[in-house]
Amino acid sequence: MADPTVEDLQALSERPSAPVRTETSRAARPHIVGPDIPQSPFPIFLAGAVQKGFGRGGKDLGVPTANLPDESITPMTHVCQPGVYFGYAQVAGLPGEEAKVHPMVMSLGWNPFYKNERLTAEIHIMSDFKADFYQHDMKTLVLGYIRPELDYISREALIEDIQTDKRVALNSLARPGYEKFAEDAHFDL
Numbered sequence: 001m002a003d004p005t006v007e008d009l010q011a012l013s014e015r016p017s018a019p020v021r022t023e024t025s026r027a028a029r030p031h032i033v034g035p036d037i038p039q040s041p042f043p044i045f046l047a048g049a050v051q052k053g054f055g056r057g058g059k060d061l062g063v064p065t066a067n068l069p070d071e072s073i074t075p076m077t078h079v080c081q082p083g084v085y086f087g088y089a090q091v092a093g094l095p096g097e098e099a100k101v102h103p104m105v106m107s108l109g110w111n112p113f114y115k116n117e118r119l120t121a122e123i124h125i126m127s128d129f130k131a132d133f134y135q136h137d138m139k140t141l142v143l144g145y146i147r148p149e150l151d152y153i154s155r156e157a158l159i160e161d162i163q164t165d166k167r168v169a170l171n172s173l174a175r176p177g178y179e180k181f182a183e184d185a186h187f188d189l
């Protein structure tokens with residue numbers, strides 16, 4: 001049977017607890033994921049005004065994230081399981097390089113390490129941004145799945161996995177079947 005989608009899990013009175021990442025499973029992580037071209041349900045296009053998160057991403061983890069509004073993520077929640085995804089994102093109304101389409105990693109779910117009660121779709125855009133961009137419009141194309149949401153024995157272990165996610169995303173996007181989506185008509189080019 002297919003893994004339960006985010007919507008399937010939302011309908012449960014109690015969600016199953018996430019597995020804890022072990023050293024052995026971390027060491028065995030692949031460096032590239034998915035087929036050579038995105039396959040259904042990808043690409044998934046999402047857009048909305050950037051929301052404030054709980055504020056831990058930048059301060060606590062060194063990985064600032066921009067949250068998508070709840071109503072904008074339904075195209076993803078009814079076909080995808082919670083987890084970490086990769087693709088491209090673009091933020092409107094920023095100067096120069098910052099306005100371009102950049103690689104991104106996304107965490108969709110309840111962040112088991114922080115035991116969030118609220119479902120979030122958090123996007124870390126891989127570029128240097130000088131200022132925050134709350135309320136700016138953000139467009140994103142989700143192109144593939146990296147891994148499930150996990151629980152961790154320490155903040156350091158979570159940070160290490162997020163750093164690996166970023167490398168996996170860049171490797172996975174550096175294939176012609178994915179690179180071309182940086183110039184997709186959904187973005188402002």
Ligand SMILES: Cc1cc2nc3c(=O)[nH]c(=O)nc-3n(C[C@H](O)[C@H](O)[C@H](O)COP(=O)(O)O)c2cc1C
Pocket residue numbers: 052053054055056057058061063065084105106107110111112113114122123124148149150151158162165166
């Ligand atoms: C690429 C990526 C992967 C993540 N993976 C997990 C995970 O497996 N488990 C988890 O509990 N949180 C995960 N997180 C979420 C972080 O816990 C989250 O960004 C943090 O709670 C900061 O949120 P805040 O800025 O809203 O406070 C991930 C975040 C990113 C960007």
